[in-house]
Amino acid sequence: MLKRPKKNEYHPYFERYIELVPDEELLDILKSQQEATANLLQDISREQGEYRYEAKKWSLKEVLGHMADVERTLSYHVLAIARGDAVSFTPFDKDLYMANAHFSQLDFQDVLSDFSIVRNCTSSLLSCLPDNAWMRTGTVLNQPLTARALAYIIAGHELHHQAIIKERYLLKYNCH
Template sequence: MSMLRKPESSEYASHFGAYVNLVPEGRLVELLVEQSEQMKSMLERVTEEQGSFRYAPGKWSLKEVLGHMADTERVMSYRLLRVARGDQTMLPGFSEEAFVAGASFDQQPLKYLIEELAVVRRSTLSLLNGMPVEAWLRKGNVNGAETSARALAYVIAGHELHHCRVIRERYLSAVR
């Protein structure tokens, strides 16, 4: 499993391609572990005040980005579970804007949001580490598109890679 191949473009909706393409071939599970460690290290010196920083009007705060990352990984991991187990129920989409608006992330302590992201990742890794080989290629209906379990795992990794870059370039560079 450590050399899991990237999914084919036919295994996911086209809008997921940007995330899948960010992930290097190979060591997916190891990358997910490394990402969690890198995120914690990247954020360890961020202050509570910096967590409320928005790089432009109408943009999410850093806290909201972290909350969005945890929420999205939860949703994608749930979808992955359903698909990997062979469930053929159509899984609906979700509104990231509605999730962030309904969460009050700015009122939560930054350290809680950082820990929540780490806990969600540990849960995802637990799911992936227990999956039988054949489950990775199973497909289900995710928001109207046939999607494989491995594609969802790659989306999780790519989504974090995307947001790590945004955090470095738009948030941390401005507050340090």
């Protein structure tokens, strides 16, 4: 079983995601998250997908697209670090990504399908990493970051957004 990363394996900013991940097998968590997100969002209508809980906030569809974008980016970081590239990653501008993504033009179910495809790719990558790859490091926010910490950040980021979706988007529709 992959153990929870230690605090010296990541920048303190990421603690908010890592602390959300339960102490279970990480690959099992990722699979169950994928199923939970799919079940949570499978019957979302066009209106619900376009819903914004405040005027300047992202729509539910955009939140889901953001989740896929972040996972793609972090999975690439895992790949680079696990393969021995001790690269330094700069943070990406999530608002710039959103401005250029045009999720609003896509069907909600297509965005949900894309998220599932991204998660399948992440799970495949993580399941094939050799044991010695997990502790390899790159740099993010001028601090070492292990492949193991990144895997936990991926899981925690989804849990973070699942909670936001339930609390701020689906309660309006009494979905959950």
